[in-house]
Every structure is written in structure tokens, then in C-alpha cells.
Amino acid sequence: MTATSPPAVLRVTAAALVDATRRRGFWTRTVAAVLIVATVVAYLIFRTDGAADSDDAAAFRFFDSVRDWVDANRDTSPFFLYGVNYVRLGVRLLVDAVQAVLLGLGFAGLVAAVSAIGLVFAGWRTGLLAFGGFLAFGVLGLWEQSVDTLVLTVSAVLLSVLIGVPLGVLAARVRWVGATLRPVLDVMQIMPTFAYLAPMTLLFLIGEPAAVIATMIYAVPATIRITALGISEVPPTAVEAATALGSTRWQLLSKVRLPMARTTIVLAVNQTIMLALSMVVITALIDAPGLGQNIVNALQRVNVGAAFDAGVAIVILAVVLDRITTNAARRTRVHQNRRRRAIVAGGAIVAVIAAALITINPDRLPGYTFAEPVNDLVGWIELHWYDVTEGLKNGISAGILDPLETVLVTTPWWLFVLVVAAFGTLVSGWRAAGLAALAAAGIAGLGLWQHSMQTLATVLVAIALTMVIGVATGAFCARHDRLATAIRPVLDAAQTMPSFVYLLPAVALFGASRFTAIVAAVIFAVPPVVRLVERGLRDVPATVVEAATSAGSTPRQLLWKVQLPMARGGLLLAANQGIVMVLAMVVVGGLVGAGALGYDVVAGFSQRELFGEGLAAGLAIVLLGILLDRLTQGFHDSKGPRR
Amino acid sequence: MAPMIAVTDLWKVFGPRAGRIVGTPLADLPRAELRARTGCLAAVRDVSFDVEPGEVFVVMGLSGSGKSTLVRCLTRLIEPTSGEISIGGEPVRAMGPKRLRDLRRRQVAMVFQHFGLLPHRQVLDNVAYGLEIQGVPRAERHRKAGEVLALVGLDGHEHQYPDQLSGGMQQRVGLARALAADPEVLLFDEPFSALDPLIRRDMQAEVRRLHAEVGKTLVFITHDLAEALTLGDRIAVLRDGELVQVGTPEDLVGAPADSYVADFVRDVPRSDVLTLRWIMRDPGPDELCEDEPLSHRTVIRDAVHRVMRAERPIPVVDGDRRLGVIDADRMLAALVSHHRQVPA
Ligand SMILES: Nc1ncnc2c1ncn2[C@@H]1O[C@H](COP(=O)(O)OP(=O)(O)O)[C@@H](O)[C@H]1O
Ligand SMILES: [Mg+2]
Numbered sequence: 008m009t010a011t012s013p014p015a016v017l018r019v020t021a022a023a024l025v026d027a028t029r030r031r032g033f034w035t036r037t038v039a040a041v042l043i044v045a046t047v048v049a050y051l052i053f054r055t056d057g058a059a060d061s062d063d064a065a066a067f068r069f070f071d072s073v074r075d076w077v078d079a080n081r082d083t084s085p086f087f088l089y090g091v092n093y094v095r096l097g098v099r100l101l102v103d104a105v106q107a108v109l110l111g112l113g114f115a116g117l118v119a120a121v122s123a124i125g126l127v128f129a130g131w132r133t134g135l136l137a138f139g140g141f142l143a144f145g146v147l148g149l150w151e152q153s154v155d156t157l158v159l160t161v162s163a164v165l166l167s168v169l170i171g172v173p174l175g176v177l178a179a180r181v182r183w184v185g186a187t188l189r190p191v192l193d194v195m196q197i198m199p200t201f202a203y204l205a206p207m208t209l210l211f212l213i214g215e216p217a218a219v220i221a222t223m224i225y226a227v228p229a230t231i232r233i234t235a236l237g238i239s240e241v242p243p244t245a246v247e248a249a250t251a252l253g254s255t256r257w258q259l260l261s262k263v264r265l266p267m268a269r270t271t272i273v274l275a276v277n278q279t280i281m282l283a284l285s286m287v288v289i290t291a292l293i294d295a296p297g298l299g300q301n302i303v304n305a306l307q308r309v310n311v312g313a314a315f316d317a318g319v320a321i322v323i324l325a326v327v328l329d330r331i332t333t334n335a336a337r338r339t340r341v342h343q344n345r346r347r348r349a350i351v352a353g354g355a356i357v358a359v360i361a362a363a364l365i366t367i368n369p370d371r372l373p374g375y376t377f378a379e380p381v382n383d384l385v386g387w388i389e390l391h392w393y394d395v396t397e398g399l400k401n402g403i404s405a406g407i408l409d410p411l412e413t414v415l416v417t418t419p420w421w422l423f424v425l426v427v428a429a430f431g432t433l434v435s436g437w438r439a440a441g442l443a444a445l446a447a448a449g450i451a452g453l454g455l456w457q458h459s460m461q462t463l464a465t466v467l468v469a470i471a472l473t474m475v476i477g478v479a480t481g482a483f484c485a486r487h488d489r490l491a492t493a494i495r496p497v498l499d500a501a502q503t504m505p506s507f508v509y510l511l512p513a514v515a516l517f518g519a520s521r522f523t524a525i526v527a528a529v530i531f532a533v534p535p536v537v538r539l540v541e542r543g544l545r546d547v548p549a550t551v552v553e554a555a556t557s558a559g560s561t562p563r564q565l566l567w568k569v570q571l572p573m574a575r576g577g578l579l580l581a582a583n584q585g586i587v588m589v590l591a592m593v594v595v596g597g598l599v600g601a602g603a604l605g606y607d608v609v610a611g612f613s614q615r616e617l618f619g620e621g622l623a624a625g626l627a628i629v630l631l632g633i634l635l636d637r638l639t640q641g642f643h644d645s646k647g648p649r650r
Numbered sequence: 651m652a653p654m655i656a657v658t659d660l661w662k663v664f665g666p667r668a669g670r671i672v673g674t675p676l677a678d679l680p681r682a683e684l685r686a687r688t689g690c691l692a693a694v695r696d697v698s699f700d701v702e703p704g705e706v707f708v709v710m711g712l713s714g715s716g717k718s719t720l721v722r723c724l725t726r727l728i729e730p731t732s733g734e735i736s737i738g739g740e741p742v743r744a745m746g747p748k749r750l751r752d753l754r755r756r757q758v759a760m761v762f763q764h765f766g767l768l769p770h771r772q773v774l775d776n777v778a779y780g781l782e783i784q785g786v787p788r789a790e791r792h793r794k795a796g797e798v799l800a801l802v803g804l805d806g807h808e809h810q811y812p813d814q815l816s817g818g819m820q821q822r823v824g825l826a827r828a829l830a831a832d833p834e835v836l837l838f839d840e841p842f843s844a845l846d847p848l849i850r851r852d853m854q855a856e857v858r859r860l861h862a863e864v865g866k867t868l869v870f871i872t873h874d875l876a877e878a879l880t881l882g883d884r885i886a887v888l889r890d891g892e893l894v895q896v897g898t899p900e901d902l903v904g905a906p907a908d909s910y911v912a913d914f915v916r917d918v919p920r921s922d923v924l925t926l927r928w929i930m931r932d933p934g935p936d937e938l939c940e941d942e943p944l945s946h947r948t949v950i951r952d953a954v955h956r957v958m959r960a961e962r963p964i965p966v967v968d969g970d971r972r973l974g975v976i977d978a979d980r981m982l983a984a985l986v987s988h989h990r991q992v993p994a
Contacts, residue, residue, distance in 0.1 A: 248766025251727055252780040252827070253755030262783070266770045342811045 035433060042429050046422075054417045064454025067619035074618050077209055091210050098216040101165065106158045114150065116363030118142060121327070123355035127348070129334030140327040145369035148376065149298065149320045156287055156297035156324065159215065163222035163283045168276060171227045175234025175275070176260065185235065192228040197636045198629055199591035200225060200289050200506070201608045205625040208293050208612065218287065218295030226282040230275050237271025238264055270339045277332035284325055285505030289595070293612055298324075302507055306598055311515045312382035318508045319377060329503045385515045392516075400522040403468065408521065412464035420451035431638055439637040446634040453623045459631060461603040462593060465521055466635070469528040469589045474582060477533045481540025481581075482566060491541065501534040506592055514599050524596020524605075532588040536581040543577015544570050583639040590632050604628050652739055653700035654835060654867040655707075655724065660697045660733035662719050662891075665690030672732045681890045693719040695891040697733075703834075706861060706868040708882030710875065710914070716891040717871045721837050724869070725758050726750060738834065755784050759828035760837040763844055765820045767812040773799065773823050774808040780831045791830075798826040801863075802856065818849035822856070829864070838870045842877070854880055875914055879923060887911050904928045921950040921985055929984045930966045930974035939975055943967040950984055957981045 081087050112120055118141045126134030144153040178185040203221040211217035241264050249263045265272070291299025298317045305314035388396070415423075424447045431440025450459045484491040513527035547570050555569045571578070597605020604624045611621010661672045668690050671677055676684060677692075685691050693716040701707040711717050722728040724735060726742060735742040737758060745753065759780070767776050774795050775782075781791035799805055802822045812820055821841055828836055838857075842850040854877060861868060872878050878885050879899045886896045887910070895907035903923045906912035927946040933939065943965040944953055953976070957964055963977035 242766075244762060244764045244766040245768055247727060248760070248762055248824075248827075249768070249779065251725065251754055251760040251762075252783065252831075253751040253753075254783050255751065258783050262779070263768060267768070269770070342814075 039433060046426050049422055050418060053419050053422055055419050056417065061454060062620060066453045066623045070622040071619035074209060095211045095216045098219050102158060102162045102215045102219060105162045109154055109158055112363045113366060114145065114369045115365045115367045116359060119359045119362035123359050125331045127352050127355050129331045129338060133330050133334050136330055137327045140323040143323055144320055145372040146375050147316045147320055148374050149316060150369040152298045152301060152317065153320050153324060159218055159222065159287045159295060159297060160280065160283050163219045163226060163287065164280050166219065166223045167227040167230045167279045167283065171230025171279065172234050172272065175231040176238050178231060179235040179238035188231065192232060195228045197587045197632045199594050199632055200286055201594045201605060202625045202629045204293050205608060205611055205622045213294040215295055217293055218290035221290055222283050222286040225286040226279045229278040229282055233275035233278060234272055237268035237275065240271065241267045270336050273332060273336035273339055277329065277336060280328050280332060281325065281503050284328065288321055288505045288507045292609055299507065303598065306510060306514065309514060309519050311385050311511055312378035314511055315377045315381045318511045321505055321508055325503050325505060388516060396516050400517050400520060404522055408464060408468050411467060412461055415460035415464050416457050420456055424448050427634065435638055439640060443634045443637040446630040449630045450627050453627050455604065455607065455623055455627045458603040458607060458624065459627045463631060465524060465593045465601060466590050469525045469593060470586050472525065472529050473532045473536055473585050473589060476529065477536030477581060477585065478540050478578065481537045482544060484537065484541045485544035498534045498538055506531055506595060509592065510595065510599055519600030521601045523599050524593050524601030527596055528589040528592035531592045532585045535588065536585045539577050539581035539584065543574035546577065547573045579639065583636065586635045586639055587632060590635060594628055651702065654703040654738060655701040655869065656736045658698050658734040660694055660723060660735065661731045662694040662723055662728060663690050663692050663731045668731050692891050694723060697893050699886055699893065699896055701867060701869060703867055704865055706870060706881055706883045708870045708872060708878040708885045709888055710872055710878045710885055711888035713873055715888045717888055718839050720888065721839050721869060721871050724837060725754055755780060756831055757833050758835045758837060759831060759833040760839065761824050761828050761841045763840040765824045767820060767823055769812055772809050772811055773804065776812065776823055777826045777830050780827060795830055798829045801829065802826045817845050818853060821845065821853060835867045835869065838868065840871050840873065857881060875918065879918065887914065899923050900925060900928065924950050926950065926953055926966050926976055929980050930976045931980060933963065933975045938962050940964045944976065946973050954981060
């Protein structure tokens, strides 16, 4: 008896579990059905006329008064005098120093320096790429703007590494630091880029320091996270051996942990650079110089051609910086001949110094601009595809977006909060639901109900499209290896692109409209979704697939009945990631006709009397982000893939 | 002679509020019950032993019996829960952080099962690591590291990286690293378990050779009885954290303290380990013996030839003192008595 009982017990327990799950599934479905009916009834009874937001809400006035107080006390309050203003000054000095170095090198010197860095740290191919890429800035006639963007990016990355690497080490080594930082980083990473800008201008005024600090805040969570990961992954055997030899804590860190984590730390720098670059471009909205200015100006005139050159320059900069850091990380794993490396590095330094002494005026390079051919192409598309693009735009706008928006806008805020709380509890547990409901109530309190619901409607439509396209493509890739291999570099490249760039093709096809923001958001968010879906599907155990196939499933049945249900965890994770990215992009779409919260934020920067409303809109975006993230996050936490 | 290492009543309990257990009735509970009652695990229970200078002291036991924990307690890589440890006459548990680091740097070095080499350093710099953190200048520590590398037979590999070496060579680096600071005591935690059997034999020979050449005190952890018997001057057997028996290889094989130890040693060919002392008998009254005696330390196998050829019993002596006699009957019984290897 005793010998056979454990399996028997196991079997009984397993059966009970399956049973409970089934019963819970039934229970959930019933409650969901009741809730849906209740929601519809409540909406029909209580719906409002969806009045436009007042432009004089209490929240706006409050933020305006904060701004007035700040303006009045900027030169007297100790908080500014001894805190904020020094930070601003320090960052200004850093930016000036970086600028002095980069400009001091001159055109030839900087091209040589970047190529040399590529050559020494990442190999000759990357060096060549860097050389060609930086020459192209001159050819495009965008040398100064490119250097400005590079200056801001480098400054923000230096700050992020200076702050983020020590914090990451602490987070990995000191338990309470890690525990405190984790939720903070969670929130920081779902914050859409726009939301950072207004508070920064309030504290640091517009201009480079505010831009660098906003960028640093946007990028530093990745630095901290990845550094902490690298440090905590150092094999304990090596640490123990070094301890047994009598290392001090500091020696363990400097001679064992940091060197062993260096590949991961270089990857952290890579991620920091990519995030920083994408944010630096957006800080054009708070008057930071650089390529972003060209794009913002051109977009506001809906002149795709004019923005295109700057877009190309940003892409080149992103690719060069990404290649250098990725290949440098890869190379940290290869043992190199020290002597040879020293010779190459010495030679490179000499070459850079020599190049810095040559003066070449980048304006005298042969120039080329994409403006005309691109505008011709856009014109051609407008002429020949008008029916298609216009049909798509109007079909989705009138068929889905407008009705959804009407429903959301005419929902009374308390009903919305209740619905979020109820469905949130059902899918994500009461904790996440409580947070989401609080966020929803906060949005109502900001006096931007109509705009928030418009933005939400746009986000929902965009995420639905993203998921449909992403899951279809992901499923296709998971089943066709050749296609997957072909598409992977495209996905890689797409993920290193700064978000602003995605507006360009959308505007080219659809002009300025809400639908444009949806298209940009879909292009922006589809690549990671494809990737997560493909991975989820490929992670389905081969034995299960084999069993289903041998039971006679058609490929279609296999996909719908086995693979997709089993990959549910991956799909929900994809939805969660996608929704955060979509929100960020929809907000940016405020620049190209999407209006609503994104536009409010931008207007707040440029018009003094709209400051309070802009800040409130920024806050509403953050709350919307928390709401959407909590609802979907709880989703995959509580119902991950069953293993 | 004062012992090099003296361990008295050492306890290590893992788990919540581990300190409350030692010295109470809880401490007498068997491991499993203690764990069920308190959630604590007594990895080392009330262990005491001495290691003499120059001795090779082997600690043996099944996996999970607390060997690694015990050896790590010696230099407080794991902080003991209670008990006394002294190394070179100095109490280790009373040492401050600085003195403890110094002990680890100069007096006691350790070799690990999974090597624990630093992958970003060349072999030479791995070996020199201990000297480097003591502040020894670069040229000198490289010279010293080169010497110990030659000692373990790795000259010519100084500028390779650990992942370019085979497992056996990596462990030689580990050995060289431990020898570099010229410590008095070397601790080995199953250093050869991860290696192939053939390479393991080479490495055991290497350790024997090094011990003969440099004469350090060795504490050697293993779960492999053959390894324990070939290397150990004395062997301690650990079960569930408790010392079951401490003795020479012959003690263990000839007089296992309990069935656990007996099980461990039952396949050992007794004639290879036991000495004549274990099989001699008292001489009969007026019994005539051979003139040439045998020392009582002679291993049985080495005496077979003479005893079987002799016409009379041979005296067994300790110096001048006669302890007993050995004859062919006794010898035959000893040769066939141990456990049969093939089932009938
Ligand atoms: N840090 C720890 N925390 C809790 N239990 C541990 C820890 N280290 C070891 N143990 C437990 O202590 C017991 C002895 O482990 P160990 O000394 O590694 O045994 P051995 O080296 O003989 O295989 C094992 O049951 C192990 O699970
Ligand atoms: Mg062990």
C-alpha cells in the first residue's frame, strides 16, 4: 500500500485540480456574462451627452498656480536655489563639455573618432559602417543637427550610466534597495515619453538641461535593470573562490563581479543608448536642438519629404550606435591578443588626432536630399491610392473608432471606474483592479474626460489591429522557418528605431488624422508582438504537437486548438507590451492630427495659458498607462501558461 | 605537537532562528524530524576532530551529509552556529574581519569542485589573484605564479584563458592558485568529482606528489572511498552531519564503527588495507617460529609470499616487542574472508 500510494495521491490531486480549474472557468464565464449585461444596462440608463471638457477645470488651475509659484520662487526658494538650479547648471556644464569635445574634433575628426571606436571595440566592419554613416550626415546636409542630437544623447547616456550602474549594482547586492527600486522602475518603464516632458520644463525650464534630464529619466530604468541582472547572474562559485582567497567586498566587486558582468553591462549601455536616442528626438518639443526639430517642424506642416532626410539621419545614427555597442558586447566574450589591440588602439588615436587637425567643411561635400523624390512618391500615392487609403481610413474611423469613442465619452465616469474595477478583479485580481480603478478615478478628476476617452478609444482600436496583425504574422513565422529567418533582421532593425520615425510613413500614406496615429502605433508595436507570439508558439513542446498531429489534426486545428491556447502566456505578454507601446505612440500622434491628450501636452509647451491643461494631460496619460498596464499585467501574471 | 586544526563541538544549522536549537532538547532530534518541527536543517552536528601538522585528513560521506558545509565553516565562508575552531592555535571564531581575511590570504587556501576560476583572466592572472589582492607587485606575483604553475605541470599555458583548458587542467589552475600564497593548510572540497576517472587518478597522484614535496596540512573532502583510502592518513566519516567514525584507513576497514561505515567499506579488498596486526594470533606454548620476524605494520598482501612459503609461523613484532604470530591458515582465512563479489 505504502509503495503505491504516492502516485495514487498525485492522481487524485491532479484530478481535483483539473476539476477546480474547470469549475473556476465556468464560474468566471458566468460572472463575466452577468457583468457585461449589467454594464450594457447601466450604460443605457445612465449615459451622458458627452459634453466637451471645460478648459478651466480645477486641476488646470491648480497646475497653473503651481507653475506661477515656481516662476515666482525660482530665484528665491532654497529648493531651487540650492537644489534644482544646481542640477540644471551641472547638466548644462556636462552638455557644454560634451559639445566642446565633439565640435572640437571637427567634421573629419569626429568621423574618424567614431570610426575608430567602431574599429577598436567592434571590428572593422562596424568601423566602416560608422564611417559611412557619419559621412552621410554631411551628405544629407544635416551635420550640425546630427551632432546636436549626438551631444544630447551622449550626455544623457553618461548621466544614466553614472547613476544607473551603481544603482543596478546596489539593487542586485542589497536586498532592500532592490525591493524598493523594483516597483518604481515598473512604473517608470510604462510611462509614455510625453509624460516626462511637462514636469521637466516646470523644474528646469525648456532647453537642453531639461531635455537631457527627461531623457536620462526615460533611459535609466533599463540601465539599472540590466546591470542588476548581470551582477546577480555572476556564478556564485567564482565569488566564493575569491572570498576564500581573502578578497574584500570592494575587491570582489571590482575584480570579480563587475568584470564577469561586463558583457551584460555593455548590453545595458546599448539599451540605454537606444532609449536615449529615441527620447532625445522627442525633446525637440521642449526646444532641444537637433534632428528632432526638423521632424517636428516638417510634421506640423505635413511635409513628409522635409522630414524624411532627418528621419534617415536618425535611423543611421541609431544603427551605427547599436552596431557599435552590440558588437562590442559580443567581443567582450572573445579573448583578444592584448598587444595587438593596444597597437590598433594607438594607431586609431593617432589617426583621430591627425584627422582633427584637418578642416573639412561638411557643407562642401556633395549633397543629396530625399525631399523631392519622397514628396513625389507621396503625391503619387495620394493620386493613385487615394481610394484605398481614404477608404481604409474612413472605414475604420466611421465603423469602429467613432462608435467606440462615442460610447466611451458618453459613459459617466463613475460607471467607467466601476466597470474597470469589476472586470479588473475578474481577470487580474483585486490588487491590480484596485490600482486600475484608482487610475480611472484620477483621470476623471483631472477634468479631461473627453480627451482621455478619445485617446483610450484610439489606443483600443490600435491595439486590436496590432494584435490581429501581430498574431497572424507571428503564427505564420512560427510555421515557416524560412520566412522567420528573413523577417528577423527587419524586426531587429525595427526595435532599434526611435519612435518618432514611425510617424513618417503613416503621415505619407494617410495625411494628418487620428487614423495616422493608429497606423504609426501599429507599425511601432507590431514587431515586438510578432516576436513574442512567435516565441510563444515555438515554445509549445514538440511532443504535444506531435501527439496532436498523430491524432489527425489538420494544421489549422493544430494552430487553433493546440498551439494558440498553449501559447496563451506569450500572447498575453505580447498584449501587455503592445498596449504600452501603442499608448506611447498614439500620444505622439497628437502631433499629426490625433488631437486629444497628446495635443494637449504639446500645446502646453508652446502656449503659456495652456500650461496647466498640458500638465494635467500628461498626468492623464500616465494614469491611462497604469490603468492599461495593470489590467493586462495581472492577466498574464494570474493566468500564465500552465506548465 | 599541537594540532594544526582543532574543531570542538561544531554546529551549523540552516534556517530561521537557527541559534535557538543548539543546547536544547531540539538538538537531539534526528535531522528529518528537526526539519519538520522547526524548518531548520542541521547540516553539521556536534563535530569535533583534530588535524595534525602535515597530515592528510579526509572527510567522507554521502552527498548531503554536510561535508561542504563543514569545510566552509573552517574559514567561516559559512558562519558556524556554535562550537570552537582553531587553526594554528588561534581561535577562528574570535577573529575580526581583517584578521579573518589575512587567514584566508596567507594561511588557508581552498580548492573547489567547480574550480571557481575567473573567466576574464588569463591563467597566470588567475593564479596570481590571491597575491594581487594582498598588494604584491605585479612582477613578483607573476614570477611566483609562474613557479607554482610549473609545479602543477602547467608551464606554457600561462597566457591562455580558463575556457581554453580541459577540466583537469582547469583544476590544476585551481590547485596552483591555492598554492600560490604558500599557505600552511589546503582545503579541498571534492576537487576531482567533476573530472573523468582517468584524469581523476592523475590528479590524485599529483596531490600525493605535491604533499610529499611541499608538506602542507591537507583537509580533503570526497564521497569516493577509493580516493579517501589512497590519500588519507586519517578518514572521518560523516552521516547526516554527524561524525560516525574517525580513524586510519585500516581502522575503518578492520573495525567499522557501525553498519553505515561497514556498508561503505564492504567492497574494499581487506588484504590491501589491513596490516598483519589484524590477523595475527597468540603463539601457542613453546611453539617454534621462524627467526626473521615481520613488522606489525606490513600490509597483508605484502606478507603473503613469505607466510605461505614458511614452514613455521612467523613472529609479528613492534620493534623489539613480539605481538603475536602469523601462519598460513590465518593468512588464507584473511585472503578469502571478505565479502564475496559474485553471488553464489
Ligand atoms: N545555504 C544553505 N541553506 C540551507 N540548507 C543548506 C545550505 N547549504 C547546504 N544546505 C543543506 O545542508 C545539507 C548539507 O549540505 P552540504 O554540506 O552541501 O553536503 P555535501 O557537501 O556533503 O553534499 C544539505 O542537506 C543541504 O541541502
Ligand atoms: Mg558538497
